[in-house]
Amino acid sequence: MPQISASRRLRRTPFSEGVEAAGVKGYTVYNRMLLPTVFESVEADYRHLKTHVQVWDVSCERQVELRGPDAARLMQMLTPRDLRGMLPGQCFYVPIVDETGGMLNDPVAVKLSEDRWWISIADSDLLLWVKGIAVGYRLDVLVDEPDVSPLAVQGPKADELMARVFGDRVRDIRFFKFDMFEFEGRDLAVARSGYSKQGGFEIYVEGVDIGMPLWNALFAAGEDLHVRAGCPNLIERIEGGLLSYGNDMTDDNTPHECGLGKFCNTHTAIGCIGRDALLRVAKEGPVQQIRPIAIDGDPVPGCDRPWDLFASGKRVGQVTSAAWSPDFETNVAIGMVRLSHWDAGTELEVETPAGMRRATVQSHFWI
């Protein structure tokens, strides 16, 4: 691939200096911000992530902050997930839908207090949708992007590394919960979460100025743990079935098509803007859905556009993410498949740049 041209528009992060010193080799752009994609090689990064511990610059998971008396009401308007039982200190994965039930983002909502929320977003300017809704409905709420840049610590040794920097209390954080921890006199939210299946944390770093001090503290504390800079890993996230907004789903898709029906409480999520549109699909189910798919043969090239899936020459879906898995010795992939052909074991054909290949629908992801 060609080089990426630098400009202010592709925003640097509080950790860019560390990322560059660590020898980043590839970037993508995510929320108009640089997101590393490879350090040593995608396969070497994968092996290291599954063995040791990595520090990830995921500043591009920007926050949309809702603050004020109508914050909770607005948050519920955005998602079909029922938020009534959610407590401060919890993180909820929430599909965000428009008035037609189309996915606008699949972020994590962070409830700081009754009247203060962060939405930790995937790749779309969700801020603009939320601001438009707040203005249009004349809600009593402030909506903006705070100076918060998440830093992830991921891998089997993440607990040990984090305990050395933040104290043993981090070990007690439960999955998708967060608590406040002090670093250099500042209180930071630390959640047990992250875009891998290897376990770990996300630190919501408030203030650009403490970015590099925290980065350096983690590296200094983890030398004997083989800590190194990393990033969301294509192979590992496909194996684990972690979806990517813009790759595996777009605003053309409902949450049910994305297999996120379990996060939709369409009957009780009163106030959700897309609720009416989703009631029917919630009842009858979608006609296509995300599936894990194994692709036979040699390693496939990168999936930079949808690859059509065929059954007896008829198009029945598409693959949108794919990579060779060293651990499972097959090409692992994520695709959207029609109801008629989505049963586990169904054999299809997929048109890759390397030619037509046999593809088999799996019963579950590779975890």
Place this chain on the structure above:
Amino acid sequence: MPQISASRRLRRTPFSEGVEAAGVKGYTVYNRMLLPTVFESVEADYRHLKTHVQVWDVSCERQVELRGPDAARLMQMLTPRDLRGMLPGQCFYVPIVDETGGMLNDPVAVKLSEDRWWISIADSDLLLWVKGIAVGYRLDVLVDEPDVSPLAVQGPKADELMARVFGDRVRDIRFFKFDMFEFEGRDLAVARSGYSKQGGFEIYVEGVDIGMPLWNALFAAGEDLHVRAGCPNLIERIEGGLLSYGNDMTDDNTPHECGLGKFCNTHTAIGCIGRDALLRVAKEGPVQQIRPIAIDGDPVPGCDRPWDLFASGKRVGQVTSAAWSPDFETNVAIGMVRLSHWDAGTELEVETPAGMRRATVQSHFWI
């Protein structure tokens, strides 16, 4: 710079095949789509653009389509520019502002008919803001992104090339007007516009399928005109004072700070959401504003983050775009400067990665 990693999320365009065959060397990401930045070299591309004619894949200028009885009302809600006198067939450069008067985008509005508009956007998901407003105000309008990908033909020989493909009638299109032209049985809007000061057109290509046929027709017709693939050129656009949303301005800035006060009819643009917020700045003027700035010395490196401007050691602004201009034999730059130091001829200092340099505020851009 490192490589850019391919994924479906960084969308390809109807012309990507042609761009790749032409040997694109660099990309940026714009509206989650690939936008070429360099073919031969930025300087060679610049010389060619000013001498011959280039075909640019600017598909990333996505369209937001407004359709329905409330389309014109919604369009006026988005901008402080008074649209009452605008006729079908006209293109208007329109600042788009939020309820605080902050710039959300600086697109070109294309009026197809009273109840059908395109907004040809700069780099932000304006679709989400427009949809949010339409939903919140319960407007009777459809808002979506149509299958339209602009292709620009720019340079001094653009008229000749376009006339060979679309007929001599294209020569009659006046600046920022458009008319309909046939290509392979399809009617396409062709406007005299584009992101350069060398003259030319933008073709609103409706339908992915005719992308490469049109690309190929332009290259076949222009061989003796030395037509080649090009892209918005950093040097030429700074010389010409063409602003870049996300580089030279963000939602922190009002249109008046961006020097776009002439496109704001704050008193008569009734219905504009940011009107109240802009009334005071419209009357009293902004405290900082975009200025052309010359930077002394050798060619500066790329401006990938704001460079602070100083006067007697005090920060008085920042530079956000800069490049060495072969024609003007100086570093040309765009910056935002405080009122106290924005007069033409004011000498400042700018902190570049190549060290502190003398910078001089100019009376006008280099055109």
